[in-house]
Amino acid sequence: MDLRFRDTEPTDEERAAIDALLGPPASGWVGGARTDDDLRFAAAGEQERDLLLPALHAVNDRIGWISEGALDYICRRLTVPPADAYGVATFYSMFSLKPRPSRVLHVCTDLVCEARGAAGLCASLEERLGPPGLSWQRSPCLGLCERAPAALALEAGDPPAHAVYGPADAALTEFAEPPVEAAVPQSLHSGPGAGDELVLLRRVGVVDPGSLDDYRSTDGYAALRRAFTLGPAGIIREVLDAGLVGRGGAAFPTGRKWEATARQPDHPHYLVCNADESEPGTFKDRVIMEGDPFALIEAMTIAAYATGCRKGYIYLRGEYPRAFHRLTGAIAAARARGLLGDDVMGQGFAFDIEIRRGAGAYICGEETAIFNSIEGQRGEPRSKPPFPVEKGLFGKPTVVNNVETLVNVLPILLSGASAYAATGTEGSTGTKLFCLSGNVRRPGLYELPFGATLRDLLDLAGGVPEGRSLRAVLLGGAAGAFVRPDELDIPLTFEGTRAAGTTLGSGVVLVLDDGADLVKILLRIAEFFRDESCGQCVPCRVGTVRQEEALHRLAIKPQAGDLTLLREVGQVMRDASICGLGQTAWNAVESAIDRLGVFTSEEAS
Amino acid sequence: MKQKRAEPYDRLTHPLVRDDGVLRRATWEEALDRAAEGFRRNIEAHGPNAFAMLSCARSTNEMNYVAQKFTRVVVGTNNVDSCNRTCHAPSVAGLSAVFGSGGGTSSYQEVEDTDVIVMWGSAARNAHPIFFQHVLKGIRKGAKMFAVDPRRTGTAQWADLWLGLNVGTDIPLAHAVAREIIHAGLHNTAFIERATSGFEEFARSVEPWTPEVAEQVTGVPAEAIRRLAHAYATADRAQLCWTLGITEHHNATDNVRALINLALLTGHVGRYGSGLSPLRGQNNVQGGGDMGAIPNRLPGFQDLLDPEVRARFEQVWSNTIQPRHGLNLTEMLEAMGEGEVTTCYLIGENPVQSEADSLSCIKRLGMLDHLVVQDIFLTKTAQMADVVLPASAAWCEADGTFTNSERRVQRVRKALTPPGEARDDIEILCDLARRLGHDWHYDGAEEVWDELRRLSPAHTGMSYSRLEEHQGIQWPCPSEDSIEPPYLHGRLWATDPVARGTPAPFAVLEHSPPVDVLDEEFPLRLTTGRRLDSYNTGVQSSGFASPLRRGETVELCPEDARRLGLTAGEEVRISSRRGTVVAPVFIDPALRPGLVFMTMHFPDEVDTNSLTIEATCPIAGTAEFKAAAVRIDKLVPAKAG
Amino acid sequence: MSVPLPPPRRLVEITVDGEPVRLPEGSTILDACQDTPTLCYGDTLTPKNACRVCVVEVEGSRTLVPACSRRAEEGMKVSTDSERVRHSRKLVLELLGSSVDLSTTPGAAEWIAEYDADPQRFGQEAATVEQPVKVDNDLYVRDYGKCIMCYKCVDACGDQWQNSFAITVAGRGFDSHISTEHDAPLTDSACVYCGNCVEVCPTGALSFKTEFDMRAAGTWHEEEQTQTTTICAYCGVGCNLTLHVQDNEIVKVTSPHDNPVTHGNLCIKGRFGFQHVQNGRSAKQTQKD
Structure with a gap:
């Protein structure tokens, strides 16, 4: 490509960071020193566009921000137009194209942390460190909701470092990050709903997440062995019979997705694990990845075998450094033992996994935006059809599954489809992970069989704190819906929540007591969607702004006109947006108005 | 480092004549009389071959037709040429020597549908940007592109492989590619046997050019030469495109023949998606030649030396045509220097600045007795004229047609009224013809075109209404009822030897390095x-x-x-x-x-x-x-x- | 002769507002309903379906679907004028009209009237993309206060046609905008001034400097202009130019989108290199320095 560069040079350190990822440049034409050979011929290199995000991360991790010279050098190395790379870099909020300190504190100000005092934390930080922007900044949900209010410090360097604060105090007292099982209250208790009934979380806190041997001593890799005896078609049959549906929010039958992908004549097929857990209030996938990383790797291997994939990607949200390290270690260990690679378990099946880090964009959890992001593009959702099973990653048939969905495959294969389906209800089989947060005594990750009610779950978590009363529960996260205290008998199943006009979504259960400022929470939700809209389609790009503006006006003075306006804008977002983000951006607000009477009843204002 | 931009030229809005060495404003009557009188004087004194017409590759087919007819009928000489000479005459010469027709063999669309594209001596990305968009479509659809160019141009940066040869070593490189193809057994024996001649001799002639020997001469690593050879020969379809990097050399026709050899060797010609495409540098340089504004061809690229062809023209034109080639531009300039050409009618050309060794060009033009320049600007060349006639800008102030690099004849339409007293080229030519005893009158460009269609079988089917309907038609188009394939020379693949016609000859060529040698003084x-x-x-x-x-x-x-x-x-x-x-x-x-x-x-x-x-x-x-x-x-x- | 012809396409039958329509397989819904409003759709570009003004209702589909990109499938039942469709089109026009200057967008005023849209309803405080016009060269002007983010200029500059990649979409959400690398001026970017972005811009956000200046001076009179298609005067590729002429002056150059040579694309010379024929043409000096 005849690219035009602006002749800005990278620093030695920037160059080193990029070369560490990509290796030394192949020729003078792609950023190396000019040799005699370069004067006489030039061969087009491999298409490496998909390494754009990793390269941006490499610089951002080492230096803390991406200079013009660094971006230019990345573009030369990867043959990416500089304008194009600029557009990509500015899409992701974790990348900075302006100088900033090497250590930046990301303070979560999302729903849960907001409900647990993030505002005060920010106020004290502002007093001490000045306005947000450079050394600290406000952040959407960090997935540390059980420890709200939370903050994450990222420090650039070689290697980069991080620190987690949760619950963060105004002084930002440093303490060791608690073990992952601290997020699973059930593992600390006995009795009904206690640790011994856990299926998906059974190893969290029980095994050393860094030890493959520990994993194998607790039935690890038994499911894969069974998978090889079943064969791809047999696995798909088991998954279909088990009634497994996706846990990412859309609740699509996993077996059907696998079957459709396996059937595609076009090759290669790709497997993508959606670990871009970004729905405010969600942290279940983080707990699995941190506490039981081999489970995900084994499950992905099974999925890949069933669907004919030789390559799998874990698209991991960028704000999960501990999960990144544990998964990286686990993949290396699995590879070393022949559980990944050219000949998995000696069965002649080749499969490997690469982790790709997101960089601060909620939209990349959308199943087609994830492809664009892995390919090194802006994380904008694609129009469907074509669906991922036909044309997904790199235009090839792709199966995309959420972390929780994938790890469900292990109990299915271990105990068989019928045993698995015996748990839960007819329409929702197995167990479900719930991210309980907000004003409850024991926030954390809970695993319950489908069919348990919201009340059961709240009881397990000890209910709202002493002296408070329940105001509302937000189910499903920012894209979900509120329910009232008189609706606690809703069964927590896909069909049950649907019938009640709400959704399980990604399993968020945000509890709000009578002290919660609902209007403020709605404003935060609106702000979240405005921030996270990719900007591609008009209904979402402008609609989320108009929604937020109307809510601000309503917060001051409820007026019928603004409510009509909200509904009309909400309707066009739901009807005409490209992807689920825009289509659901009005759900929570709508439910707050219709179910909780915010802005309409006197009680609300 | 920015230089001050040169003052743009202003349009000529009235005729000029030279008095006492100075150009002054004149009326059209005076200027035309003066121009005609000068031509008559010189023709009467020295015969018709003392006249030279430089026709305009920028103007319409219709104007070029009239200009060559003026030369052949009103003056009676074949001394007509255009700046075609400075760019693609070798392509025309090479292609017509092999295939009997001087046009590029393929269409732009075929570049999108091919498997291998070789851009040889062509900076099309910058020089032919919209053609290159078709190349890019091809690349995006999976075609492999090879660029052969001393510079790593914008074109070369899009290539899968760029070969940076030494200037003027195209023949060694082509020979090495040919030898490699033959030695790898990748030449198309069926095609060679049926549709070509002279293969054995050609194969012997390239035998010394091993990739390693060629590397010594061209500077291109042997391995890169092999890769090009294998990719081109094994492709199902391949396009070989070139521009002035091939043709602006002292042995340019040989360069063109060296490339054609490769197409003959592999059968990459005469099929959809496989062909040879010289990219023309001027809007109507293809059409100018097609219209006979060259010294050796009559309109429709018909052979001037063929008595039957001449007879047809003589009948329609009611005049005899000299049965010999006229002077080409280079020869005209030489003949001016030697006093053999004494008057010149120069339409829309600027040889003073476009010719190599410009100082000698100025000297030669200065020796003319009578120089008439018809242009839209007072160019450096026009400033030397005895009479300057202000013309309309063909592409937007006249009706007619142009012919592009894929032989597509397209309509040119008048959008603007010419400024001041500037007039249409064809009208001016007719006015001069009338002053020289030929009562010419054309009622618009379409009448000229219809006359041409009667004389040129390749254009017969192209009525203005059809050109409009199809957004241009590629020649040949002998019938109003059909459209021919977009590529030429499909006959070479015919099974019937009669239909196949004359075999395409390989050329045996010698390497000849650039004339201007490098030494210590000019390194x-x-x-x-x-x-x-x-x-x-x-x-x-x-x-x-x-x-x-x-x-x-x-x-x-x-x-x-x-x-x-x-x-x-x-x-x-x-x-x-x-x-x-x-x-x-x-x-x-x-x-x-x-x-x-x-x-x-x-x-x-x-x-x-x-x-x-x-x-x-x-x-x-x-x-x-x-x-x-x-x-x-x-x-x-x-x-x- | 072996000229490859595309295989004949089968027909599919769909109903549009109850009327049966037969279309070649692979056609879009838009092919069946030509009077649908479109903004981001470009006849030479892959549908981006970003503006959502062309949405229609397809029976069985949870959301509305963009007519410009959705392929017609056998038996599809399409409504182009249902309550939901009218609501979405109205709101899309209102959302755009309230945030972007649509004053030079062909069709916008008519659609706003047709769908009874009221872009003012979001109030004076509604956020807009209003910003100063970018005039950094003599050939074309970028007035991003008129940009609806249809992506067409980026696609035309990028891998669909020009492959220069001078511009991109930068930023995200409402802040997303068309940008060169690091927001540099065009003169410091990869722009090659082919104007193929101007050719596809549906709103007048990108315009010839001549048009921009004439509009500013109040002398732009489209109804007085003639459009004549001719052939470019530069290289031998033979690009078709449509000259827009007002008062015997070329004021803008476009190219027919269905032309087999250009597909609507030109280079800097074809698009902007016309001035030489009118230098010195009249007393009015058009060339500035």
Whole structure:
């Protein structure tokens, strides 16, 4: 490509960071020193566009921000137009194209942390460190909701470092990050709903997440062995019979997705694990990845075998450094033992996994935006059809599954489809992970069989704190819906929540007591969607702004006109947006108005 | 380092005649009388061959038809040519020698549908940007592209493989590719046997050119030569495209033949998606030749020496045609120098600035008794004229047709009224014809075109209404009822030997290095070319304010700049054995040590063609613009330390 | 002769507002309902379906679907004028009209009237993309206060046609905008001034400097202009130019989108290099320095 560069040079350190990822440049034409050979011929290199995000991360991790010279050098190395790379870099909020300190504190100000005092934390930080922007900044949900209010410090360097604060105090007292099982209250208790009934979380806190041997001593890799005896078609049959549906929010039958992908004549097929857990209030996938990383790797291997994939990607949200390290270690260990690679378990099946880090964009959890992001593009959702099973990653048939969905495959294969389906209800089989947060005594990750009610779950978590009363529960996260205290008998199943006009979504259960400022929470939700809209389609790009503006006006003075306006804008977002983000951006607000009477009843204002 | 932009040319709005050595405003009557009188005087004194017509590759087919008819009928000579000579005459000569027809064999669409594209001596990305979009479509659809060019141009940067050969070593490279194909057994024996002649001799002639030997001469690594050979030969479809990097050499027709040899060897011609495409440099340089505005062909590219062809024209034109070739542009200039051509009618050409060795061109034009220039600007050439006739700009102030590089004849339509007293070319030609005793009158361009369609079988089916309907039609189009395939020479694949016709001959060729040799005094190879936003001598392109324009520079590689102690923007003296110019330095890694580059876009500021050599191709007459030997000197001696 | 012809396409039958329509397989819904409003759709570009003004209702589909990109499938039942469709089109026009200057967008005023849209309803405080016009060269002007983010200029500059990649979409959400690398001026970017972005811009956000200046001076009179298609005067590729002429002056150059040579694309010379024929044409000096 005849690219035009602006002749800005990278620093030695920037160059080193990029070369560490990509290796030394192949020729003078792609950023190396000019040799005699370069004067006489030039061969087009491999298409490496998909390494754009990793390269941006490499610089951002080492230096803390991406200079013009660094971006230019990345573009030369990867043959990416500089304008194009600029557009990509500015899409992701974790990348900075302006100088900033090497250590930046990301303070979560999302729903849960907001409900647990993030505002005060920010106020004290502002007093001490000045306005947000450079050394600290406000952040959407960090997935540390059980420890709200939370903050994450990222420090650039070689290697980069991080620190987690949760619950963060105004002084930002440093303490060791608690073990992952601290997020699973059930593992600390006995009795009904206690640790011994856990299926998906059974190893969290029980095994050393860094030890493959520990994993194998607790039935690890038994499911894969069974998978090889079943064969791809047999696995798909088991998954279909088990009634497994996706846990990412859309609740699509996993077996059907696998079957459709396996059937595609076009090759290669790709497997993508959606670990871009970004729905405010969600942290279940983080707990699995941190506490039981081999489970995900084994499950992905099974999925890949069933669907004919030789390559799998874990698209991991960028704000999960501990999960990144544990998964990286686990993949290396699995590879070393022949559980990944050219000949998995000696069965002649080749499969490997690469982790790709997101960089601060909620939209990349959308199943087609994830492809664009892995390919090194802006994380904008694609129009469907074509669906991922036909044309997904790199235009090839792709199966995309959420972390929780994938790890469900292990109990299915271990105990068989019928045993698995015996748990839960007819329409929702197995167990479900719930991210309980907000004003409850024991926030954390809970695993319950489908069919348990919201009340059961709240009881397990000890209910709202002493002296408070329940105001509302937000189910499903920012894209979900509120329910009232008189609706606690809703069964927590896909069909049950649907019938009640709400959704399980990604399993968020945000509890709000009578002290919660609902209007403020709605404003935060609106702000979240405005921030996270990719900007591609008009209904979402402008609609989320108009929604937020109307809510601000309503917060001051409820007026019928603004409510009509909200509904009309909400309707066009739901009807005409490209992807689920825009289509659901009005759900929570709508439910707050219709179910909780915010802005309409006197009680609300 | 930005140079002040040259003042754009203003349109000519009234005729000029020369009195006492000075051009002054005149009426049309006076100017036409003066022009006709001068022609008559010279023809009467020295015979019709003392007249030369330089027709305009910028103007319409219809105007070129009338101009060549004027030359052949009103004057009675075949001395008609155009600037075709300075660019693609070798392509026409080479292609017509092999296939009997001088046009490119393929269509743009086929480049999108092919498997391998070879861009040889073509900076199409900048010189033919919209053609290159078709190449890019092909690349996006999976075609592999190879670029052969001394410079790593914008085109080369899109290539899967760029081969940076030494200037003027195209024949060794092509020979090595051919030898490799033959030795790898990848030549198309069925095609060679049925549709070609002279293979054995050709194979013997390329035998010494092993890739390793070629590497010594061309500078291109043997491995890269092999890769090109294998890719081209094994492709199901392949397009070979070239531009002036092939044709602006002293042995240009041989260069073209060397490329054609490769297509014959592999059967990459005469099929959809496989072909040979010379990219024409001017809007109607293809059409000018097609219309017979060349000294050896009658309209429809018909052979002037064929008595039957001549007879048909003589009948329609009611005049006899000299049964011999006229002078080409190069020969005309020589004949002016020798006093054999004494009058010249020059339409829309600017040889003073476009010809190699421009100083000698000025001298030769200066020896004419009577020079009439018809143009839209008072160019450097027009300033030498005895009579200057202000013309309309063909592309927007006249009706007619142009023919593009894929042989597509397309309608040109009048959108503007010409300024002042400027008039349509065809009207002016008819006015002069009437003054010289031929009562010509055409009621618009369509009448001219219909006359041409009667005489040229290749154009017979192209009525204006059909051209409109199909957005242009590619020749040949012999019938109003059908459209021919977009590629030429499908006959070569016919099973019936009669339908197959004359076999296409391989050419046995010798390498002949550039005439202007490098030595200690002139150690740098200067090659010339175009930039994206400028055009030829800049007469047209200086008219708009291009943000990309930086004026003339001498481009050289960072290594040479360091070695010579030069910095970007510094003015330096560039000298060849013929002349000297001063231009600022521009540093470009697309070049390599020993290779420098200039354009000819700013002749009023930097006359690059005072450096180039007028070593011409003996067959086609094109000069070796692509290879001069120069030296670069600092204007101010470097300070010590 | 072996000229490859595309295989004949099968027909599919769909109903549009109850009327049966037969279309070649692979056609879009838009092919069946040509009077649908479109903004981001470009006849030479892959549908981006970003503006959502062309949405229609397809029976069985949870959301509305963009007519410009959705392929017609056998038996599809399409409504182009249902309550939901009218609501979405109205709101899309209101959302755009309230945030972007649509004053030079062909069709916008008519659609706003047709769908009874009221872009003012979001109030004076509604956020807009209003910003100063970018005039950094003599050939074309970028007035991003008129940009609806249809992506067409980026696609035309990028891999669909020009492959220069001078511009991109930068930023995200409402802040997303068309940008060069690091927001540099065009003159410091990869722009080659082919104007193929101007050719596809549906709103007048990108315009010839001549048009921009004439509009500013109040002398732009489209109804007085003639459009004549001719052939470019530069290289031998033979690009078709449509000259827009007002008062015997070329004021803008476009190219027919269905032309087999250009597909609507030109280079800097074809698009902007016309001035030489009118230099010195009249007393009015058109060339500035």
